[in-house]
Amino acid sequence: MRIFNTDATIVHTTHEGEHVRRQAIGLGHVNSLALLDVLMDLPVGTPVPISSVDTPNLRVLRKAPGGVVRVAGSAVTRLLMPVVTPVLAVVYASGWRDGLADASEFASYLPRMFVVDELPGNSDEALAEASWYGIGVAVGPPSAPAIVLEPEPLPDWQPTAAWWRFCERVYGFHVHGESVAHV
Structure with a gap:
């Protein structure tokens, strides 16, 4: 997919x-x-009194597409949840610096790695730099690269509205091949 x-x-x-x-009700990403920011504060499937939702957030919820929330009587219920959970971003790079830069774009969202044709001449130093950033490295052709440095998990990661939107865009691409170039 094309992103960042x-x-x-x-x-x-x-x-x-x-x-x-989502497929049954025609709801895509x-x-x-x-909207996702407001939804982050609501539990999934549990009615919340409308009186506990402030006016600006209630306005956002009332504009939500069908299938996102249910407003019934004096309660609002969040129906939407992230449909995909990204676990690894793999970037295919033509050069070492490009790989580091492109993989770094995903640092707030998930572990990441890049694939290059070959290691640079200063491979120990280059791998130490990638390790410093927590970026994994694989070497070889894109169809069968060999992992030379495992990506690190994100330390103290917590979901955010931006992460959820990233998930939604991955889902949009996964289901419909929709462009997600601007996150």
Whole structure:
């Protein structure tokens, strides 16, 4: 997929129940950062008194597409949940510096690595730099690279509205091949 102005493979898992629910009601990916931010504060499937939601957030919820929330009586219930969970971004780079830069774009969202044809001449120093940033490295042709440095998990990672929007855009690409160039 094309994202952050680079081509990347986003390895992800899919929550099949949420995928089937969305397909049944015709709901694709949700791109509104404001809406996802409000939804982050609501539990999934549990009615919340409307009186506990402030007016600006309630306005955002009332504009949500069908299938995102249910407003019934004096309660609002969040129905939407992330449908994919990205677990690794793989960037295919023509050069070492490009690989480091492009893989770094994913630092806030998930572990990442890049694939290059060959290591640079100063391979120990180059791998130490990639390790410093937590970026994994694989070497060889894109069809069968060998991992020479494992990507590191994100330390103290917490989901954010921006992460959820990233997930939604990955889902949009996964289901419909939609462009997700601007996150």
